[in-house]
Amino acid sequence: xxxxxxxxxxxxxxxxxxxxxxxxxxxxxxxxxxxxxxxxxxxxxxxxxxxxxxxxxxxxxxxxxxxxxxxxxxxxxxxxxxxxxxxxxxxxxxxxxxxxxxxxxxxxxxxxxxxxxxxxxxxxxxxxxxxxxxxxxxxxxxxxxxxxxxxxxxxxxxxxxxxxxxxxxxxxxxxxxxxxxxxxxxxxxxxxxxxxxxxxxxxxxxxxxxxxxxxxxxxxxxxxxxxxxxxxxxxxxxxxxxxxxxxxxxxxxxxxxxxxxxxxxxxxxxxxxxxxxxx
Amino acid sequence: xxxxxxxxxxxxxxxxxxxxxxxxxxxxxxxxxxxxxxxxxxxxxxxxxxxxxxxxxxxxxxxxxxxxxxxxxxxxxxxxxxxxxxxxxxxxxxxxxxxxxxxxxxxxxxxxxxxxxxxxxxxxxxxxxxxxxxxxxxxxxxxxxxxxxxxxxxxxxxxxxxxxxxxxxxxxxxxxxxxxxxxxxxxxxxxxxxxxxxxxxxxxxxxxxxxxxxxxxxxxxxxxxxxxxxxxxxxxxxxxxxxxxxxxxxxxxxxxxxxxxxxxxxxxxxxxxxxxxxxxxxxxxxxxxxxxxxxxxxxxxxxxxxxxxxxxxxxxxxxxxxxxxxxxxx
Numbered sequence: 001x002x003x004x005x006x007x008x009x010x011x012x013x014x015x016x017x018x019x020x021x022x023x024x025x026x027x028x029x030x031x032x033x034x035x036x037x038x039x040x041x042x043x044x045x046x047x048x049x050x051x052x053x054x055x056x057x058x059x060x061x062x063x064x065x066x067x068x069x070x071x072x073x074x075x076x077x078x079x080x081x082x083x084x085x086x087x088x089x090x091x092x093x094x095x096x097x098x099x100x101x102x103x104x105x106x107x108x109x110x111x112x113x114x115x116x117x118x119x120x121x122x123x124x125x126x127x128x129x130x131x132x133x134x135x136x137x138x139x140x141x142x143x144x145x146x147x148x149x150x151x152x153x154x155x156x157x158x159x160x161x162x163x164x165x166x167x168x169x170x171x172x173x174x175x176x177x178x179x180x181x182x183x184x185x186x187x188x189x190x191x192x193x194x195x196x197x198x199x200x201x202x203x204x205x206x207x208x209x210x211x212x213x214x215x216x217x218x219x220x221x222x223x224x225x226x227x228x229x230x231x232x233x234x235x236x237x238x239x240x241x242x243x244x245x246x247x248x249x250x251x252x253x254x255x256x257x258x259x260x261x262x263x264x265x266x267x268x269x270x271x272x273x274x275x276x277x278x279x
Numbered sequence: 280x281x282x283x284x285x286x287x288x289x290x291x292x293x294x295x296x297x298x299x300x301x302x303x304x305x306x307x308x309x310x311x312x313x314x315x316x317x318x319x320x321x322x323x324x325x326x327x328x329x330x331x332x333x334x335x336x337x338x339x340x341x342x343x344x345x346x347x348x349x350x351x352x353x354x355x356x357x358x359x360x361x362x363x364x365x366x367x368x369x370x371x372x373x374x375x376x377x378x379x380x381x382x383x384x385x386x387x388x389x390x391x392x393x394x395x396x397x398x399x400x401x402x403x404x405x406x407x408x409x410x411x412x413x414x415x416x417x418x419x420x421x422x423x424x425x426x427x428x429x430x431x432x433x434x435x436x437x438x439x440x441x442x443x444x445x446x447x448x449x450x451x452x453x454x455x456x457x458x459x460x461x462x463x464x465x466x467x468x469x470x471x472x473x474x475x476x477x478x479x480x481x482x483x484x485x486x487x488x489x490x491x492x493x494x495x496x497x498x499x500x501x502x503x504x505x506x507x508x509x510x511x512x513x514x515x516x517x518x519x520x521x522x523x524x525x526x527x528x529x530x531x532x533x534x535x536x537x538x539x540x541x542x543x544x545x546x547x548x549x550x551x552x553x554x555x556x557x558x559x560x561x562x563x564x565x566x567x568x569x570x571x572x573x574x575x576x577x578x579x580x581x582x583x584x585x586x587x588x589x590x591x592x593x594x595x596x597x598x599x600x601x602x603x604x605x606x607x608x609x
Contacts (some may be wrong), residue, residue, distance in 0.1 A: 003410060007513045011407040015418065018404055022425055025436045025481065028447050032439065044450040049346045082326075090323035097316035116542035116590070118566050119583045122332065122576055123337035126346075133352045152330045160325060178502075210569060213429030216559065216563070219553075220571060222485055229433045234552070244439050251432035256591045262427035263420055 017146030033249035040244040055249035063244055068232035069254070075143055075228060076211035078148035083158045084204050084249040091162035094186050096174065106163075113156040118217050122150045125220055141223035149217045154207040162208070166192060210259045229254050340580035347456070347573035357577070364581035379582060381557065382565040384539060385472070389561060393479045394536045400480070401487025402525075406517055409495050419492065426485035434549035437478040441465035441550075466551065471559040479546050483539070487532060494528030495521065537597075538590065562586060565604045 003011075011199050031057050035048045059065050094102060128139035139145035169192060177187035193200070215230045222231060233254075238245045262269065304436045328603055341354070342364050349499050350357035370376040404422065425433060440447040442465075465474045498521065506516050544563040553572065557603055566586065570579030 003513050011412075014403060016405050018400065018422065019418070021481065022422060022485075024447065025433065025440060026424065028440055029432075031381060039533065042446055044445055044447045044452075044453070066323045086326060089319040093316035093319035099313070102316075102571065107322070108327065108331070113537050114590070115331075116586055117544065118542075119587055120334045120565050121336060121567075122580050122583060123334035123341060123569050124330070126341065126351065126576060127334065127337060129351055130354055148330060151326055152334075155326055155330070169561065173449045186310075207425070209485070213431060213545070215431050215469065217547055217565070230429070231342075231430065233435060244442075244445065244565070247435060248439065250436055253537050255428050255432045258429060259424060260426045266420060267425065277563070 029248050029252055032245055033252055035245050056243040059246045060249045063235045068227050068229045071226055072228040075146050076149045076208050079154050079211050080204050080207040083154040083207055087158035089163045090159050091166050094163050095166035109156045109159050142225050146221045150211045156200050158203045158207055159274055161203050165196050169195050198268045205261050205265050212258055342584050344577045346577035364421050364577045368582050382562050383562045390540045392476050393540045396480050397483040397487050400484040402491050403525040404488050405491035411508050412533045422487050422488055430545040431549045433482050434478055436544050438550050441474050467556055469558050471556040490532045494525050498524045
């Protein structure tokens with residue numbers, strides 16, 4: 001049955017407006033990153049008059065962007081790797097076994113991912129500073145310290161989402177693995193994990209994205225040598241001239257990897273985000 | 280929502296009966312079996328303790344201390360404060376209490392607006408795109424881009440767009456559409472609130488769209504077929520089938536959107552730096568400033584505990600009311 005014309009027109013107009021709203025910032029990002037500095041400092045021009053790729057060259061020298069990039073990469077990868085491994089083990093236990101404390105564990109995991117980050121930031125910062133004062137191990141400002149704080153949000157999310165995935169894997173697979181002479185760990189490694197690869201990849205990508213875009217912890221827990229992109233980009237604002245063209249170029253460069261990953265895995269991410277309650 | 284999902288899950292993974300065992304090697308195997316889940320959980324539990332439970336306890340402990348910059352490196356020497364920090368934060372005649380109350384009100388307004396508009400846009404777009412048309416798949420992917428973008432790059436781009444003299448917003452509103460006589464400042468004063476809401480909505484609505492789209496796919500097709508036989512039109516079907524069927528999805532969605540936006544730090548911090556205009560001072564930034572600008576950790580901790588209590592209260596009431604309504608409807 002064809003939808004009535006009123007509906008078709010509502011759809012055209014509505015989706016066009018939303019499309020424009022979505023488009024404007026993306027357009028500003030791309031077009032401004034290709035303009036020379038004078039042009040971004042003058043009134044905004046819809047069509048760039050002069051195109052240049054200079055901003056994409058200059059971003060690497062105006063601020064230590066490469067350095068920030070590496071820091072973000074290290075911190076996001078480590079926190080993702082740790083939380084995925086821990087989550088696989090924990091999710092297997094929660095999904096396949098009944099034991100005392102299972103409910104408590106699930107509820108704790110679910111509720112902590114909804115708590116405000118600031119609640120964990122203050123005590124963690126203070127704990128780090130005091131560990132540093134007592135033992136000389138500097139966690140505040142170190143990458144290790146930041147990785148640990150990032151687990152506050154990557155870990156509960158990963159566990160929660162993987163439990164959902166493991167639940168969707170038929171139990172017959174476990175039984176078959178047992179018949180083949182595998183123990184519980186053998187079943188996990190040889191059967192469940194391979195079957196859950198899409199879920200595991202999704203969880204990993206999502207954790208990585210969240211860590212990559214995190215600002216609150218990074219603004220407190222990093223120093224000049226461990227700055228991540230999220231905080232480092234702000235250093236542009238402290239230059240004498242605000243190089244908006246370079247900022248836009250840098251924003252684009254740091255966004256493209258995660259946006260591409262997200263869109264490629266869109267199907268899995270959507271399934272995971274909506275099935276596993278959502279984070 | 281958590282409880283509902285969890286019971287559903289428990290049912291899915293019903294316990295298997297343990298085989299009875301008498302001999303000692305068998306019972307050793309049973310102990311190992313019973314211990315295995317705990318062994319698997321151990322690393323996760325240790326980290327949960329390390330990053331969640333211990334910091335929360337420390338946070339509550341800190342909120343009862345006069346923990347100023349003199350004691351940050353040696354917290355055990357900080358004098359006890361009793362409920363002083365809480366009294367201080369809730370004394371609305373003092374500057375601190377007034378600021379906290381003000382940023383609480385701003386945050387409530389910001390959250391209600393952002394969640395409401397994002398939900399409307401997301402649901403609207405999902406409904407309009409329910410029936411297939413040419414280019415639908417591509418458009419869906421396109422709408423998700425703002426959500427996939429790292430939060431801070433989105434906010435930085437909006438910051439540039441809101442610049443008074445070189446931004447797109449004033450070019451569009453003042454020079455192209457002539458809606459204002461003089462170019463307004465968007466990142467200062469009262470306008471900053473709207474700048475914040477627009478930026479947050481831009482990033483949030485695709486998530487609502489994504490969740491509602493997935494929810495729509497779970498509505499059984501025969502409901503629509505039955506409605507078509509009864510001669511119900513498009514609008515009628517949306518009102519009597521789609522929206523009621525979406526209620527469980529919306530229950531979770533609205534809660535998650537609320538919690539995210541109420542706790543949002545990334546957007547205001549990136550848009551305004553660490554001293555936002557008072558009209559756009561969200562509560563996370565207010566607590567952050569109390570702690571890291573004024574170095575009053577005791578007071579900051581008390582505020583975050585109050586924030587947590589408020590969120591728990593709202594979540595509990597929300598779940599209670601929506602579950603009761605759902606039962607009444609069923």
